[in-house]
Amino acid sequence: MFYVSVFFQYMGQYMKTKLQYRADLFVEFISDLMFQAVNLIFILVIFGHTSLLHGWTRDEMIFIYGFFLVPFALFGAFFNIWDFNERYIVRGELDRVLTRPVHSLFQIVLERMELESLLGGVTGIIIMMYAGSRLHLELHWYDLFVFILFVVGGMLVYAGVFISLATVSFWSDARSSIMPMMYNISNYGRYPIDIYNRVIRYVLTWVLPFAFVGVYPSAYFLGKKEWYIYSFLTPVVGIVFFVLAVFLWNAGVKRYRGAGN
Amino acid sequence: MVNAIEVEKLRKEFKSYSSRSGLMGAFRDLFTRNYKTIRAVNDISFTVKQGEMVGYIGENGAGKSTTIKMLTGILTPTSGKVLVNGMNPHKERETFVQTIGVVFGQRSQLWWDIAVQESFRLLKKVYRVSDQDYKEHMGHVIETLDIGPLLDKPVRKLSLGQRMRCELAAALIHNPPLLFLDEPTIGLDVLVKLKIREFLKEINQKYNTTILLTTHDISDIEALCERVIMLDEGKIIYDGSLQHLKENWGEGKQIQFTFSKEVTDGELGALTSDLQVEWRKGEQANSWVAHVAPASISDVINRVVTRYEIQDINIHEIATEEIIRNIYEEGAVHG
Numbered sequence: 189m190f191y192v193s194v195f196f197q198y199m200g201q202y203m204k205t206k207l208q209y210r211a212d213l214f215v216e217f218i219s220d221l222m223f224q225a226v227n228l229i230f231i232l233v234i235f236g237h238t239s240l241l242h243g244w245t246r247d248e249m250i251f252i253y254g255f256f257l258v259p260f261a262l263f264g265a266f267f268n269i270w271d272f273n274e275r276y277i278v279r280g281e282l283d284r285v286l287t288r289p290v291h292s293l294f295q296i297v298l299e300r301m302e303l304e305s306l307l308g309g310v311t312g313i314i315i316m317m318y319a320g321s322r323l324h325l326e327l328h329w330y331d332l333f334v335f336i337l338f339v340v341g342g343m344l345v346y347a348g349v350f351i352s353l354a355t356v357s358f359w360s361d362a363r364s365s366i367m368p369m370m371y372n373i374s375n376y377g378r379y380p381i382d383i384y385n386r387v388i389r390y391v392l393t394w395v396l397p398f399a400f401v402g403v404y405p406s407a408y409f410l411g412k413k414e415w416y417i418y419s420f421l422t423p424v425v426g427i428v429f430f431v432l433a434v435f436l437w438n439a440g441v442k443r444y445r446g447a448g449n
Numbered sequence: 450m451v452n453a454i455e456v457e458k459l460r461k462e463f464k465s466y467s468s469r470s471g472l473m474g475a476f477r478d479l480f481t482r483n484y485k486t487i488r489a490v491n492d493i494s495f496t497v498k499q500g501e502m503v504g505y506i507g508e509n510g511a512g513k514s515t516t517i518k519m520l521t522g523i524l525t526p527t528s529g530k531v532l533v534n535g536m537n538p539h540k541e542r543e544t545f546v547q548t549i550g551v552v553f554g555q556r557s558q559l560w561w562d563i564a565v566q567e568s569f570r571l572l573k574k575v576y577r578v579s580d581q582d583y584k585e586h587m588g589h590v591i592e593t594l595d596i597g598p599l600l601d602k603p604v605r606k607l608s609l610g611q612r613m614r615c616e617l618a619a620a621l622i623h624n625p626p627l628l629f630l631d632e633p634t635i636g637l638d639v640l641v642k643l644k645i646r647e648f649l650k651e652i653n654q655k656y657n658t659t660i661l662l663t664t665h666d667i668s669d670i671e672a673l674c675e676r677v678i679m680l681d682e683g684k685i686i687y688d689g690s691l692q693h694l695k696e697n698w699g700e701g702k703q704i705q706f707t708f709s710k711e712v713t714d715g716e717l718g719a720l721t722s723d724l725q726v727e728w729r730k731g732e733q734a735n736s737w738v739a740h741v742a743p744a745s746i747s748d749v750i751n752r753v754v755t756r757y758e759i760q761d762i763n764i765h766e767i768a769t770e771e772i773i774r775n776i777y778e779e780g781a782v783h784g
Contacts, residue, residue, distance in 0.1 A: 190577070193574065194574055194575060197570070197571060197574045198571065201560075201563060201567060201570075201571060204563070204567065205562050205563055280556065281556075282523075283518070283523050283553065283556065284553075284556065284557075284558055286521075286522060286523045286542065286546075287521055287522070287523065287546050287549070287551045287558075288546060288572075288575055288576075289543045289544070289546045289547045289575065289576060289577075290543065290575055291543065442525050442539070443525070444523070444524065444525075445463060445524070446515075446518055446523060446524055
């Protein structure tokens with residue numbers, strides 16, 4: 189409860205800061221919108237050339253992409269801590285975080301919040317609606333809740349992997365270059381998983397489970413019964429990876445050496 | 450009275466590797482590294498009682514900041530026992546930090562982009578301070594530190610002195626019984642320094658707040674602390690009252706003579722060889738400083754004045770800075 193109210197306090201503060209710079213906010217909003225539009229056109233062009241891929245139709249693939257954008261947007265808004273090493277370890281900002289009576293990871297999530305990323309989620313939903321209507325998908329009342337569950341699961345998968353990566357900074361001083369590579373790998377999750385060979389499929393399911401951000405949960409909405417088990421594993425995998433990441437984090441904080449001053 | 454801080458055989462070691470020189474060295478570093486263990490804090494023990502104001506001093510790299518970071522729960526000790534406000538700082542970090550306030554002079558605790566009062570509001574929420582407590586306590590703090598007019602300005606637009614006063618107020622939002630100040634007056638002008646000192650004295654009297662303070666400005670310590678803990682290379686070399694330190698080390702006076710002609714060390718030494726005097730060259734031309742025991746003051750002045758032509762004489766108390774410099778040069782405190 190306390191954490192929820194702290195969350196809203198920070199969020200209010202965030203909005204206030206953003207509103208202070210009106211022109212900046214406007215420009216940012218427009219550029220985000222343009223970025224999303226370009227993204228959308230790009231997908232349509234790409235998928236315009238393929239009609240069937242390993243038994244997946246063009247519209248199904250567009251749907252998967254649309255779904256993927258939603259948890260990805262949530263991740264971008266709250267867990268995008270790619271600059272953790274530089275900001276908090278090298279510059280020693282973690283000192284300040286550690287002198288406050290709130291869990292350190294939670295504080296960093298709040299400080300690095302970027303709510304404008306949520307716009308990407310809106311694009312994702314539009315894409316899903318477009319693809320869904322062409323596929324004549326049937327929806328039930330409970331699908332909304334399943335959708336929310338899967339989106340949160342997907343976000344936690346992303347968050348888990350990237351938080352774990354950030355904790356590497358506690359053990360090694362060097363700035364790691366794994367982050368950009370991981371962004372690339374994460375993109376594989378937005379394509380149908382069975383187009384890859386067995387090893388990659390295994391990796392994307394159990395090691396770096398990015399398939400749980402795109403393909404698996406989408407399969408449920410697309411009515412692909414053979415994937416249902418995986419679909420419903422989404423929240424489980426999300427929670428497992430996230431909890432693991434938090435454990436790693438807590439162990440890492442104990443090893444924090446601080447920056448000299 | 451309960452002890453605010455209890456430290457026993459506290460030690461912190463850092464492992465660092467020294468890189469070899471040159472390109473070949475860098476290649477060799479890839480495979481085998483020369484690890485070195487550095488003991489930043491070496492088995493120190495001390496206790497601080499509730500309500501004490503203690504100065505924690507030492508040269509750069511003596512281990513002051515490392516100690517403070519262990520006491521505040523930021524760093525985990527390598528070994529030894531730390532008990533602050535009855536808790537182990539690192540183990541129960543989130544409950545523990547509720548009972549301390551921290552100011553790092555070189556690092557801001559406030560949010561850069563937002564107005565000071567917004568920072569305060571966030572902190573009030575984070576520390577779960579009730580509206581009534583906030584109004585009562587902070588109203589007073591804001592008034593004493595004279596930061597009322599700064600509250601609606603973003604932190605990045607404040608001057609260093611203004612920011613520092615706000616930092617201090619921010620550290621006191623939850624009215625903690627223990628306050629850590631790491632170089633709180635660094636780079637501040639005299640007026641702001643005085644204001645901050647006055648304020649610290651006041652909260653110490655009013656709330657019996659324990660204050661542990663590190664600084665390079667000895668006048669801070671003289672103004673505030675009865676007790677100093679002196680650190681050198683990770684070890685405590687002195688722990689006791691400032692008064693005691695002065696009596697043992699700063700006895701006697703410094704007499705500065707400015708001669709009208711050039712004088713050598715040997716001549717002065719020969720002149721006062723039977724007295725307790727130490728001569729040192731002064732900063733100006735033809736000036737010499739005599740470090741004299743109280744019993745010999747009149748003799749020294751008498752002999753020098755009758756023998757040489759003098760332009761100026763000054764008699765000083767030995768400054769604390771001087772005492773501390775002497776101690777560091779000798780490496781330990783005896784007596």
